[in-house]
Amino acid sequence: MVTKDPNSTGITLVLGGARSGKSAFAESLMPDTGDLVYIATAEPRDDEMSARIATHQKRRGSLWNTIEAPLELSKALKATNGKPALLDCLTLWLSNLMEAGRDIDQETKTLTACLQDLPGPVVIVSNEVGQGIVPDNALARQFRDHAGRLNQAVAAVADRVYFVTAGIPTQLK
Amino acid sequence: MVTKDPNSTGITLVLGGARSGKSAFAESLMPDTGDLVYIATAEPRDDEMSARIATHQKRRGSLWNTIEAPLELSKALKATNGKPALLDCLTLWLSNLMEAGRDIDQETKTLTACLQDLPGPVVIVSNEVGQGIVPDNALARQFRDHAGRLNQAVAAVADRVYFVTAGIPTQLK
């Protein structure tokens, strides 16, 4: 059983597959009161994505201050000014970076440096995408490789790492 | 090490990837004697599927009473009348439901309500399908989303949840 710690500090990484309940679990780790920041990397490009974003917003309620950060994640993290933040999610950010032609290794280094300097606690959601069959196309393989390395890099600087399966969290670190 | 408990009651969910040994592990949780019910959601549509069903039947032996339930799962569960049942598997049932155009959210609610009212113990097998790369086509993404939510819903009412990797069970709940 995972108990919420309102005084918890530092970096928490929440990993899981698609529809594993990782976002709901990540939200459950946040304090019940006070100013909270939601850092959204998603952009509502189509109906499917809009519906998903609306579902997540409805669950969170209206007390959150949302920062949209499809690309400039470190800037958004610094703007939290020590308030507890929930970042959802790293894999969508990676997808946006790849589409924008950014240098992923450099962006990963900038992010981990920024996380280690952050004054407030942050809970970070990310997808596990590397446990299926090797994808046919090269771009999907590149994405999978970058996602794996990004998760490793953030897990290395995280104070706590959870893996969520069918709504059940397991603490890995 | 997992020890078989012949008096065990309630709902046990066994999750795992393809060829993870989840069916064999689920069968190992069943009592050695007495009337047992096997609820099969698979339909032998092609040679590949027929061969798979035959392999599973051979391993179980001939003492089981089999109920075929490609769609009407709750009806099959009620028909067990308190006898220990093994249900294999939820993901194939979901696939049949989607093909038949059923309302998945409603079917999920009906199933979890039925499970909570069941007089006898049941072991349920299901696949983890959400830890690979995002599928190209929309139908596969829908299936993955439904499967994740279905696994979460059943895990929430289950007394025990196992995840099987390379034949080795890990208890999640």
Added chain:
Amino acid sequence: MVTKDPNSTGITLVLGGARSGKSAFAESLMPDTGDLVYIATAEPRDDEMSARIATHQKRRGSLWNTIEAPLELSKALKATNGKPALLDCLTLWLSNLMEAGRDIDQETKTLTACLQDLPGPVVIVSNEVGQGIVPDNALARQFRDHAGRLNQAVAAVADRVYFVTAGIPTQLK
């Protein structure tokens, strides 16, 4: 925390998804000194693969004796003569076997028999590929099925089994 045991013997299986850090973790389990054998199943067929092999070689350093074994794995294992060996990886070997039209069930039996007779310790790396959506094409499904059974068979004879997620090992056995 996993502590390296330079006197450790027997068979260790390290499973994980793509870019999970499983190779680096497997290498960390090897002794720091003495003659070490690296059994490589990869063949540098394209630039992507060549780059990956070069990265792994650079990390290992030049003290290793490398045996290339795209197909004849048991022969390579016997040639270690009791020296600690790292085998990377089983899934690439399976891929080579399938391409060469070999009998996978027979090859799996030969491998597990050879492993149980081995005088020295061996650390074996393999991929989890069965936790995504069912692949469209039959060959990918066959590969996934064979990989699952091969991992089960090797896990059954292994003394220790680890699963690596985002660089973090979890001991399954």
